[in-house]
Amino acid sequence: MALAYDGAIQRLIDAFSHLPGIGPKGAQRIAFYLLSASEEESRDLAEAISEVKEKIRFCDICGNVCETSPCPICADPRRDHSLICVVEEPKDVMSIERTREYRGTYHVLGGAINPMANVGTNDLNIPKLLDRLKTDEVKEIILALDPNIEGEATTTYLSRLLSPLGILVTRLASGLPVGSDLEYADEITLGRALAGRREA
Amino acid sequence: MALAYDGAIQRLIDAFSHLPGIGPKGAQRIAFYLLSASEEESRDLAEAISEVKEKIRFCDICGNVCETSPCPICADPRRDHSLICVVEEPKDVMSIERTREYRGTYHVLGGAINPMANVGTNDLNIPKLLDRLKTDEVKEIILALDPNIEGEATTTYLSRLLSPLGILVTRLASGLPVGSDLEYADEITLGRALAGRREA
Numbered sequence: 001m002a003l004a005y006d007g008a009i010q011r012l013i014d015a016f017s018h019l020p021g022i023g024p025k026g027a028q029r030i031a032f033y034l035l036s037a038s039e040e041e042s043r044d045l046a047e048a049i050s051e052v053k054e055k056i057r058f059c060d061i062c063g064n065v066c067e068t069s070p071c072p073i074c075a076d077p078r079r080d081h082s083l084i085c086v087v088e089e090p091k092d093v094m095s096i097e098r099t100r101e102y103r104g105t106y107h108v109l110g111g112a113i114n115p116m117a118n119v120g121t122n123d124l125n126i127p128k129l130l131d132r133l134k135t136d137e138v139k140e141i142i143l144a145l146d147p148n149i150e151g152e153a154t155t156t157y158l159s160r161l162l163s164p165l166g167i168l169v170t171r172l173a174s175g176l177p178v179g180s181d182l183e184y185a186d187e188i189t190l191g192r193a194l195a196g197r198r199e200a
Numbered sequence: 201m202a203l204a205y206d207g208a209i210q211r212l213i214d215a216f217s218h219l220p221g222i223g224p225k226g227a228q229r230i231a232f233y234l235l236s237a238s239e240e241e242s243r244d245l246a247e248a249i250s251e252v253k254e255k256i257r258f259c260d261i262c263g264n265v266c267e268t269s270p271c272p273i274c275a276d277p278r279r280d281h282s283l284i285c286v287v288e289e290p291k292d293v294m295s296i297e298r299t300r301e302y303r304g305t306y307h308v309l310g311g312a313i314n315p316m317a318n319v320g321t322n323d324l325n326i327p328k329l330l331d332r333l334k335t336d337e338v339k340e341i342i343l344a345l346d347p348n349i350e351g352e353a354t355t356t357y358l359s360r361l362l363s364p365l366g367i368l369v370t371r372l373a374s375g376l377p378v379g380s381d382l383e384y385a386d387e388i389t390l391g392r393a394l395a396g397r398r399e400a
Contacts, residue, residue: 005294006256006266006267006272008254008255009252011244011252012249015241015248016245019230019234021226022222026221028294029220030220032291033220034219035253035256035265041218042250042252046246046249048214048215049212049215052211052212052235053239053242054208055207056208056209056235065209066206067206068206072206090232091232
């Protein structure tokens with residue numbers, strides 16, 4: 001019995017199944033979509049995949065992904081270079097940019113301390129952060145790591161490493177998400193929100 | 201502010217966002233995955249996408265997707281060519297093949313009657329089905345369309361079209377899915393299961 005599709009379709013389904021967040025059914029759906037899509041759309045997708053590896057590199061200053069190093073943010077004289085926001089991944093830079101609340105620069109660590117996955121402080125982009133502190137006139141470092149175990153461990157490590165250098169080290173506020181419901185907040189989040197209460 | 205990624209990454213995210221079942225967050229996740237994936241994996245994916253359009257065609261007999269026409273199922277002398285299972289899409293052929301219960305051939309309509317989407321009987325691969333009835337010694341046609349409004353309409357239409365030709369026309373059984381719970385079955389499914397009850 002034919003339990004796999006004929007050649008090219010099965011290869012396409014297999015290739016899509018390897019991507020994160022796409023299961024066998026989703027891969028099949030995408031393969032048939034591409035089969036009936038315009039020549040242009042499927043060529044654009046194939047080219048975008050080939051292109052990204054060739055063109056994308058990491059910024060020599062902040063470690064963010066970019067096409068030119070230094071990246072547009074590091075090279076922008078209108079940004080406040082006395083402020084560095086430390087994040088785990090390039091996509092976190094985009095999340096903070098979307099708030100339109102931040103005018104400083106970034107530093108991308110490339111992950112967080114995670115003993116289970118064998119990621120230690122030596123695997124993170126920390127030496128270049130220390131280099132920036134020597135040359136730039138940095139006044140504040142904002143630690144914007146994920147609020148989970150790995151992020152907390154990395155925040156604690158960096159806080160102890162950087163505080164003795166005489167630079168203000170801050171971290172993002174923990175508390176209730178805007179639009180959420182007190183009833184459904186978990187105890188730890190609610191406890192943090194209480195501890196971090198402000199005058200109304 | 202930089203609200204989009206630098207060039208190539210944003211183009212890749214946009215290209216993936218157009219695919220069915222992938223939202224902006226999923227597209228971003230895939231783009232960063234490909235950025236850190238091996239050269240080989242990303243090349244395989246790009247090639248599979250380019251290749252599928254060039255190589256895949258439709259079987260002249262049954263309308264299924266294939267690399268060579270007739271497709272491997274239509275060309276297989278060990279299959280029972282007196283039995284045709286009519287389905288909506290190529291992926292339905294694969295679903296039935298996976299049951300390992302069927303040894304006949306298929307006919308892929310390419311959809312179902314759907315007035316809302318302007319799909320009428322003229323848009324379906326029905327003329328070639330009638331051609332097969334003239335030449336092949338077909339004894340039974342199994343209508344295996346989706347059990348929804350469009351599938352039911354198409355089943356009724358085909359049943360009326362084919363029954364006068366003196367060929368046995370059957371349809372898939374409706375009833376409770378195996379492993380399900382009577383309590384959670386909807387009324388229509390439970391009603392069909394009752395109407396189609398068999399001696400135990």
